[in-house]
Amino acid sequence: MRTAIAREASMDRQKAMIADHFRELARAKEQGRKVVYTFVPGNLTELMLAFDVLPVHPEINALQSGMRKLSGEFIGEAERAGHSEDVCTYVKCDIGMMLKGNIGPTGEKLPEPDLLLLSYTGCFTFMKWFELLREKYRCPVAMLHVPYQADGEITPSMSTYVVQQLERDVIPKLQEVTGKSFDVDRLRELLACSARAEDDLVHVLESAKHRPSPIDAYFGGVYYIGPLFTAFRGTPEAADYYRLLREEVEARLEKGQGPVTPEGILDDERFRLVVEGPPNWTHFREFWKMFYDERAVVVASTYTKVGGVYDTGFRHDPARPLETLAEYCLGCYTNLSLPARVDMIVRYVQEYAADGFVINSIKSCNSFSAGQLVMLRDIEERTRRPGAFIETDLVDPRYFSASNVKNRLESYFQMLSQKQAVQA
Amino acid sequence: MELREIVRECERLYEDLELGSVRRWKEQNAGGRAVGYLPTYVPREILHAAGVLPVGILGAGEQLEIVRGDACFQSYICHLPRSVMELGLSGRLDVLDGMIFPSTCDVIRNLSGIWKLQFPAKYARYFDVPQNFETAVGGAFYERVLRELVDDMGRLTGRPPKECELRRSIRLYNENRRLVRELYELRAREPWRVPASESYLVLRAGMVLPVEEHSQVLREYLDEARAADRKMVDNARVVVTGAFCEQPPITLIRTLERAGCYVVHDDFMLVLRWLGDEVDDSDDPIGALRAAYLGYDEETSSRYVPDGQAKGAKLVEAVRANGAEGVVFAAPSFCDPALLDRPMLQRACDEAGISHTAFKYSENTGQLQPIREQAGTFADTIKLWGEA
Numbered sequence A: 001m002r003t004a005i006a007r008e009a010s011m012d013r014q015k016a017m018i019a020d021h022f023r024e025l026a027r028a029k030e031q032g033r034k035v036v037y038t039f040v041p042g043n044l045t046e047l048m049l050a051f052d053v054l055p056v057h058p059e060i061n062a063l064q065s066g067m068r069k070l071s072g073e074f075i076g077e078a079e080r081a082g083h084s085e086d087v088c089t090y091v092k093c094d095i096g097m098m099l100k101g102n103i104g105p106t107g108e109k110l111p112e113p114d115l116l117l118l119s120y121t122g123c124f125t126f127m128k129w130f131e132l133l134r135e136k137y138r139c140p141v142a143m144l145h146v147p148y149q150a151d152g153e154i155t156p157s158m159s160t161y162v163v164q165q166l167e168r169d170v171i172p173k174l175q176e177v178t179g180k181s182f183d184v185d186r187l188r189e190l191l192a193c194s195a196r197a198e199d200d201l202v203h204v205l206e207s208a209k210h211r212p213s214p215i216d217a218y219f220g221g222v223y224y225i226g227p228l229f230t231a232f233r234g235t236p237e238a239a240d241y242y243r244l245l246r247e248e249v250e251a252r253l254e255k256g257q258g259p260v261t262p263e264g265i266l267d268d269e270r271f272r273l274v275v276e277g278p279p280n281w282t283h284f285r286e287f288w289k290m291f292y293d294e295r296a297v298v299v300a301s302t303y304t305k306v307g308g309v310y311d312t313g314f315r316h317d318p319a320r321p322l323e324t325l326a327e328y329c330l331g332c333y334t335n336l337s338l339p340a341r342v343d344m345i346v347r348y349v350q351e352y353a354a355d356g357f358v359i360n361s362i363k364s365c366n367s368f369s370a371g372q373l374v375m376l377r378d379i380e381e382r383t384r385r386p387g388a389f390i391e392t393d394l395v396d397p398r399y400f401s402a403s404n405v406k407n408r409l410e411s412y413f414q415m416l417s418q419k420q421a422v423q424a
Numbered sequence B: 001m002e003l004r005e006i007v008r009e010c011e012r013l014y015e016d017l018e019l020g021s022v023r024r025w026k027e028q029n030a031g032g033r034a035v036g037y038l039p040t041y042v043p044r045e046i047l048h049a050a051g052v053l054p055v056g057i058l059g060a061g062e063q064l065e066i067v068r069g070d071a072c073f074q075s076y077i078c079h080l081p082r083s084v085m086e087l088g089l090s091g092r093l094d095v096l097d098g099m100i101f102p103s104t105c106d107v108i109r110n111l112s113g114i115w116k117l118q119f120p121a122k123y124a125r126y127f128d129v130p131q132n133f134e135t136a137v138g139g140a141f142y143e144r145v146l147r148e149l150v151d152d153m154g155r156l157t158g159r160p161p162k163e164c165e166l167r168r169s170i171r172l173y174n175e176n177r178r179l180v181r182e183l184y185e186l187r188a189r190e191p192w193r194v195p196a197s198e199s200y201l202v203l204r205a206g207m208v209l210p211v212e213e214h215s216q217v218l219r220e221y222l223d224e225a226r227a228a229d230r231k232m233v234d235n236a237r238v239v240v241t242g243a244f245c246e247q248p249p250i251t252l253i254r255t256l257e258r259a260g261c262y263v264v265h266d267d268f269m270l271v272l273r274w275l276g277d278e279v280d281d282s283d284d285p286i287g288a289l290r291a292a293y294l295g296y297d298e299e300t301s302s303r304y305v306p307d308g309q310a311k312g313a314k315l316v317e318a319v320r321a322n323g324a325e326g327v328v329f330a331a332p333s334f335c336d337p338a339l340l341d342r343p344m345l346q347r348a349c350d351e352a353g354i355s356h357t358a359f360k361y362s363e364n365t366g367q368l369q370p371i372r373e374q375a376g377t378f379a380d381t382i383k384l385w386g387e388a
Helices: A009-027 A045-050 A058-067 A071-080 A089-099 A125-137 A156-178 A184-209 A236-255 A284-292 A321-331 A338-351 A372-383 A402-423 B003-015 B020-028 B044-049 B080-089 B106-118 B135-157 B163-189 B196-207 B211-227 B250-258 B285-295 B313-321 B336-351 B369-385
Strands: A035-038 A054-056 A115-120 A141-145 A264-266 A271-276 A296-301 A356-362 A387-392 B033-037 B052-056 B098-102 B123-127 B236-241 B261-266 B326-332 B355-361
Touching: A009 A054, A009 A236, A045 A054, A045 A156, A045 A184, A058 A071, A058 A089, A071 A089, A089 A125, A115 A125, A115 A156, A125 A141, A125 B336, A141 A156, A156 A321, A156 B135, A184 A236, A184 A296, A184 A321, A271 A338, A284 A296, A284 A402, A296 A338, A338 A356, A338 A372, A338 B106, A356 A372, A356 A402, A372 A387, A372 B106, A387 A402, B003 B196, B003 B211, B020 B033, B020 B052, B033 B135, B044 B052, B044 B135, B044 B163, B044 B285, B052 B135, B052 B196, B080 B106, B098 B106, B106 B123, B123 B135, B135 B285, B163 B196, B163 B211, B163 B261, B163 B285, B196 B211, B196 B250, B196 B261, B236 B313, B236 B369, B250 B261, B250 B369, B261 B313, B261 B369, B313 B326, B313 B336, B326 B336, B326 B369, B336 B355, B355 B369
Parallel strands: A035 A054, A035 A115, A115 A141, A271 A296, A271 A356, A356 A387, B033 B052, B033 B098, B098 B123, B236 B261, B236 B326, B326 B355
Antiparallel strands: none
């Protein structure tokens, strides 16, 4: 049963923030603002904002193209230009969009980058992506190599390496591009603001431990992480947004309400799930509907940790500005080892009292996907909860087979239902 | 040994998925350890100095039916990790005391985690190499990574390698790399004397043999190849690139030759050539390995090309230096690094007026006729029109 609701204020607030950002981007060149392209995992937003540059996230452009049904055309354009059908569709969507004039989600042309800030965190493809963009834009690249947490810990050596790169390469390049000197106090202010927003985000995500959960931590979660994972971390606007969001979620919690879906509030939670892997963006609503039609609520997800893992206690620390940025980059989800990822999902299943978990295996994303079949077996064994495995893609509509995905999910939900009946 | 015998022996090693030579080495070297490594690069000198036999694990080619390995990976993941898992889960790699997974790509990286989940009792190390090439930054990080590897090997064998042993290993590997370079130079100069399918097998033996033995094989092969009475034919001289990780089956290399190509340069088994042959063996060995790594500026898809260096310049240079007439882009299916690099490298070739063709393979590719036709047409085009 669903209760119709009016749009929540946080939704409108976020929409306005994004629209403002893209308007600023459209005017960036005429206003003499510098533009830096960078990636979501390991993003150094506070550092960029300390230099007053405008960030552009190619993955976000790609996913928005996917949601607006434009990605298929862009991917085709890139493939006609010689890119293999086998490789990451985020890259091809971005290249295709560039080849088609680089028109952003608001219909305005995106400015060319003054710098490519290659935060090489948890995804090998990022490196190739910016090598490709460098060819096109002929602009400098600041490479930040973030070592992989293969043994499940951040060592002093890793942290030192990242800090040294910030000091000797990233910051000098930002100074060179902007003509501004590095103001560590400004960075500290931004980091303090980030920490406040991170507190509220964690509060929102952990609200899903309640039954019924007041949020969907995957389909709703991707909206909740938006400001903090992109251009707004460190801004007062982001801190205000998360305070507002937290208040809304707390209000739903008090009323015992379920999560907001596109068709209203889901009042009668039936299945509680953990989801591993990014969502499909080309059929996002359709995909979500497959869950809420069955009254399945995602109570925790790993995708909402790609731009930062905060629920294990990490907060940006203004007292240690560069070290904290290094630790943030090193801690992003796709920079974690497979055993650490398994541990996280097992913990989510247990702490959020999930009935099971779903792995959405993404054709494009080797960083996420390679090894998920082994993870599936390991998590099932450790939690004694059943897992479902579905395959889609990020933004290539050719790899979303609605009937196959629905069939698999329906069978899975039937199985969960029978299990619940036996246990009742 | 005669040429044919040498090649036949190398082919036997190539086909031996049971790693019989490694088992024999361990029997003959009581207490000796063997550690496997995946492409692209690991500092084998450190393993060798600790008394460990480094064993290159390059998959199972076309010889093994993959069942358990396929259960670990989705259809869109390349083939190499499947066969590595098949080898591991079938017990063929039991002879190894550990595995090292270099930072080649996301799949090899994640394979390191899968390995830890599947074989928790065995040593497994993800070997991170820097993408920052400044001595004080990437160099300092890499030196710490190297020292961790030294410590690991010391723990594994109970005998941490001494500096003098590391220097000795560096000398042995320098000699091996010098011989490998000699082989490449001879092949580029007189490719009819050194067919790529032969040189591949001779080099591949270096994945399982101790470096001292492999260097001897190289010396003997070089002597025999130089003396062999082999006739030059009017083949097209090509560089093969994109095969730096998952290897093409030997039948594919033979197919290229039958299609009228002399492979005068390639990026197979880069570990044999990485660092060049000039690693300093006179002083601090770890510092020397670090400096050689940072200073070696060959391009491969797993290594970042910093600002100021033109992507593809090294490929163009390889074409020119080896007198090649074209480039064959041969990349494994679903290999993100090679396939994402390809448009940039093709553009570099176009700008330099170098002909090229491209196809994908997997290590167990069996349908070679289309590749033969494509490579044959490419070779004919080069021969008929010079610049296609």
